[in-house]
Amino acid sequence: MAQQHLDPPTDPTAGSVAGDVLADYLRAQATEFLRSLRQHRETGGGGGTPARANSSAGENGSEESGDAARALRRSARRISGSLHTFRPLLDPDWSEAMRPELAWLSGTLAREHAYSARLERLLGALNRLSGSAALPSQTGSDPAAVPKGQLTVGAAKAGALLDRQLTLARTRAHSAALQALGSSRFHAVADSVAVLASEVPLTPAAAATDLRPLAAAAADRLTDAVAALPLVTAGHPYNAEALVHGLSADTAPQPQDAPWHQVRLLLRLHRYAREVLYGEQCPVDVRLLAAGQALNRHRDAAEAASAAASAARTPRIAPATAYALGVLHADQRHEVEAARFAFQQAWQKEAVRTP
Amino acid sequence: MAQQHLDPPTDPTAGSVAGDVLADYLRAQATEFLRSLRQHRETGGGGGTPARANSSAGENGSEESGDAARALRRSARRISGSLHTFRPLLDPDWSEAMRPELAWLSGTLAREHAYSARLERLLGALNRLSGSAALPSQTGSDPAAVPKGQLTVGAAKAGALLDRQLTLARTRAHSAALQALGSSRFHAVADSVAVLASEVPLTPAAAATDLRPLAAAAADRLTDAVAALPLVTAGHPYNAEALVHGLSADTAPQPQDAPWHQVRLLLRLHRYAREVLYGEQCPVDVRLLAAGQALNRHRDAAEAASAAASAARTPRIAPATAYALGVLHADQRHEVEAARFAFQQAWQKEAVRTP
Numbered sequence: 001m002a003q004q005h006l007d008p009p010t011d012p013t014a015g016s017v018a019g020d021v022l023a024d025y026l027r028a029q030a031t032e033f034l035r036s037l038r039q040h041r042e043t044g045g046g047g048g049t050p051a052r053a054n055s056s057a058g059e060n061g062s063e064e065s066g067d068a069a070r071a072l073r074r075s076a077r078r079i080s081g082s083l084h085t086f087r088p089l090l091d092p093d094w095s096e097a098m099r100p101e102l103a104w105l106s107g108t109l110a111r112e113h114a115y116s117a118r119l120e121r122l123l124g125a126l127n128r129l130s131g132s133a134a135l136p137s138q139t140g141s142d143p144a145a146v147p148k149g150q151l152t153v154g155a156a157k158a159g160a161l162l163d164r165q166l167t168l169a170r171t172r173a174h175s176a177a178l179q180a181l182g183s184s185r186f187h188a189v190a191d192s193v194a195v196l197a198s199e200v201p202l203t204p205a206a207a208a209t210d211l212r213p214l215a216a217a218a219a220d221r222l223t224d225a226v227a228a229l230p231l232v233t234a235g236h237p238y239n240a241e242a243l244v245h246g247l248s249a250d251t252a253p254q255p256q257d258a259p260w261h262q263v264r265l266l267l268r269l270h271r272y273a274r275e276v277l278y279g280e281q282c283p284v285d286v287r288l289l290a291a292g293q294a295l296n297r298h299r300d301a302a303e304a305a306s307a308a309a310s311a312a313r314t315p316r317i318a319p320a321t322a323y324a325l326g327v328l329h330a331d332q333r334h335e336v337e338a339a340r341f342a343f344q345q346a347w348q349k350e351a352v353r354t355p
Numbered sequence: 356m357a358q359q360h361l362d363p364p365t366d367p368t369a370g371s372v373a374g375d376v377l378a379d380y381l382r383a384q385a386t387e388f389l390r391s392l393r394q395h396r397e398t399g400g401g402g403g404t405p406a407r408a409n410s411s412a413g414e415n416g417s418e419e420s421g422d423a424a425r426a427l428r429r430s431a432r433r434i435s436g437s438l439h440t441f442r443p444l445l446d447p448d449w450s451e452a453m454r455p456e457l458a459w460l461s462g463t464l465a466r467e468h469a470y471s472a473r474l475e476r477l478l479g480a481l482n483r484l485s486g487s488a489a490l491p492s493q494t495g496s497d498p499a500a501v502p503k504g505q506l507t508v509g510a511a512k513a514g515a516l517l518d519r520q521l522t523l524a525r526t527r528a529h530s531a532a533l534q535a536l537g538s539s540r541f542h543a544v545a546d547s548v549a550v551l552a553s554e555v556p557l558t559p560a561a562a563a564t565d566l567r568p569l570a571a572a573a574a575d576r577l578t579d580a581v582a583a584l585p586l587v588t589a590g591h592p593y594n595a596e597a598l599v600h601g602l603s604a605d606t607a608p609q610p611q612d613a614p615w616h617q618v619r620l621l622l623r624l625h626r627y628a629r630e631v632l633y634g635e636q637c638p639v640d641v642r643l644l645a646a647g648q649a650l651n652r653h654r655d656a657a658e659a660a661s662a663a664a665s666a667a668r669t670p671r672i673a674p675a676t677a678y679a680l681g682v683l684h685a686d687q688r689h690e691v692e693a694a695r696f697a698f699q700q701a702w703q704k705e706a707v708r709t710p
Contacts, residue, residue, distance in 0.1 A: 129600075237693070238690075247509065293696055328681075337593070
């Protein structure tokens, strides 16, 4: 039943051989990967300045290099996802060796941007909580440019502490990414992708294998995982569920978040499977888009809340700083709850449409 | 239009003289006031133990005395509210002298209970935020009995700090209430109420005055005040409005709360006016009840949030304590937001029913 309403009823692969459809998609993504890699090298991706460069001279190159890294991750995720969903069509040795390498690469490249976005989110929240109208998005992409005039001492100190900690983490992530891109491990991945761009290692049976049951299985894994989510609770506004462990002694990431993160990954795999099947003509499913955005927001808010809690464990901070970080943590956990509500609302829409 | 759907369509005062209806109501409330006062004196309301007595010997007396104080406040509020709404029917000098005295009395008597309830709310929230299942309501009425085993150091210290501060405030409020009940000012109020119980000072025109336009005016004041509330925002879950000044430098009560507090008072006056008109047969309006409960919760959460913020300004507290108080403050401000949403939902129900 799940795949019935997750996939359009027509069969776009009719007439073309299943293996060819998958090979075309993988070749296109591999080509895109190589193009982004070239662009990343040309725009100073090998330079020493982190993505959020404050010097205007390095800004353009840094921004373009950030775009190139994003595009690189985008195709790496799509290749990896397709290898997973359409496993039976591909040479198992090759594809099983390839996936962890792609995951390593996109994980390494994602970190720098994640720290930068986290800092921007937290400083924006501090401003909002201080009743200040100015948000980072209105002052350009530089989160440090947020006016601190209206902030209380605690909020300003909390902002400075988060800025210090997350900027350090970002700089380290930047170095790690540079190191990764220069490593022999990376060159091996790039070589594999280059091979993929010309020749996809399909199994002999690939031509006769139907892609649709495999895509449907991905859709099923998604709907099963969604069914296991506490959606009834999430659909009740202000259920106060997300902050339930807000003061627990456990410093590990909240276990209640894990199933939502898992659904986020499965939703992505489902989306990629649809892209393989329907290609460029793939109709944009507004509902999947909204659900995916809610889950991205869920992940970002959960990580920001955790960063605020971790900053509060810095030794010798002032009580006012700790207080502001506590307010900030709770605020981001409520964002987590709001994102779950938004996901429930988006997902619900489909249930209504289904007869 | 407002009073059309706020009041039942029948005219229960038809056949009886308006002045008599109001006089009957006031006499009944005055009698109830005197009865509660007697009960309060008999059950040790004049004793030295605050309402939350820990000794089992004083517990019953203290509980009954608390009930008596509540009943005293209940009738004081009703008398005061009726004097206000039906002003033109009553001797102006007498009624204008009486109202501030009744307000002083019920305000003085309310404080002790308010501090006790606030502490219970905050300790309950600290437990909830620590992922502890035990809530104060399950361990009896004594908030100090909340198990602290699962609390982090910060949450436990925050709880102890709040316990200290609010218990001190409650003890002071208890003494102030005792002092008030022994004062000549109080005896003057009690004497006035005793007069009211036998003879209501109506104006000569009272018999010919219609109560309904006056009750309708009270209903109009309520609907006008509700119309001025930001209900569209409140109706969007997770609008993050209540925490907007969560970290602002201003330590005064949040100005955004004031119109909601005002609606709470006007809702009460409207309810009392209905009681005067319809007496004991007054149909219970579930919607008014739900709306009123939401506004009580709004007030309680706002004051609890403010108590947490004020505890965080205690000199020389540990950062972990301050952090827990920050989380607690934000949690209670979200309760404020949730209460506004609940009010909007309750109020909305009527709008749907109205053609």
